[in-house]
Amino acid sequence: MPITDLLPLLQHKDGALELFNLDRHPSVTLFLRGGTLVCLQVNGREVPPIQARAKIALIASLRRGAFEFIPGSAPRHCTNPLGWPLEGLLLATVTMQDEIQEMRDRLPHPDTIFRAHGDVATNDPRLAEFLDRARHALLQGASARQLAEAIGTPLDQTRYYLAALRQDGFVEVVRLRVKANARASKLASRLLAALRQRFGGGGKS
Numbered sequence: 356m357p358i359t360d361l362l363p364l365l366q367h368k369d370g371a372l373e374l375f376n377l378d379r380h381p382s383v384t385l386f387l388r389g390g391t392l393v394c395l396q397v398n399g400r401e402v403p404p405i406q407a408r409a410k411i412a413l414i415a416s417l418r419r420g421a422f423e424f425i426p427g428s429a430p431r432h433c434t435n436p437l438g439w440p441l442e443g444l445l446l447a448t449v450t451m452q453d454e455i456q457e458m459r460d461r462l463p464h465p466d467t468i469f470r471a472h473g474d475v476a477t478n479d480p481r482l483a484e485f486l487d488r489a490r491h492a493l494l495q496g497a498s499a500r501q502l503a504e505a506i507g508t509p510l511d512q513t514r515y516y517l518a519a520l521r522q523d524g525f526v527e528v529v530r531l532r533v534k535a536n537a538r539a540s541k542l543a544s545r546l547l548a549a550l551r552q553r554f555g556g557g558g559k560s
Contacts, residue, residue: 362385366390368387370424371384372422380417382397386428394436404484405506408447458518471490482519485516
């Protein structure tokens with residue numbers, strides 16, 4: 356049963372949804388209360404909000420696993436309660452996955468450097484959480500690959516966030532690594548052709 360079908364059945368229940376035997380992923384526990392996701396843990400450790408959204412998206416894409424619901428169970432320690440309504444969380448997760456898939460060919464190169472325009476703010480909770488974790492690095496200039504490694508979000512999701520922030524005018528491109536790589540590749544090809552001609556590629560012995 357996909358988690359997108361499972362969670363709506365638990366909207367009016369309080370307890371812990373344990374997911375285990377997942378395909379190449381450690382066990383995940385979702386603590387639910389009053390139709391909201393209170394806390395998300397991976398192997399018993401609390402996951403911060405920006406990574407929690409990524410985990411929900413990842414779980415939604417998995418095809419194998421098992422689950423058990425424990426009524427009344429609550430987290431022992433929850434330093435940053437999420438309080439995310441399940442209905443809105445599922446809709447946002449599915450929508451973002453669809454948008455990433457649709458925009459895949461137009462997402463920025465993983466090594467393109469972006470810089471934020473000062474102390475920016477957004478009303479989108481997903482982008483706000485991303486900015487909160489990535490603001491310092493973006494003020495200095497950072498790529499999607501660097502941010503994904505530092506924050507712990509999937510690379511494609513990080514590229515999606517940066518594309519959305521750029522569209523809203525919150526960040527700008529300061530260096531296009533993809534173009535630099537193309538120039539380097541062209542130069543390497545010219546050098547290789549010259550070497551071949553000089554050392555036997557031109558038909559002379």
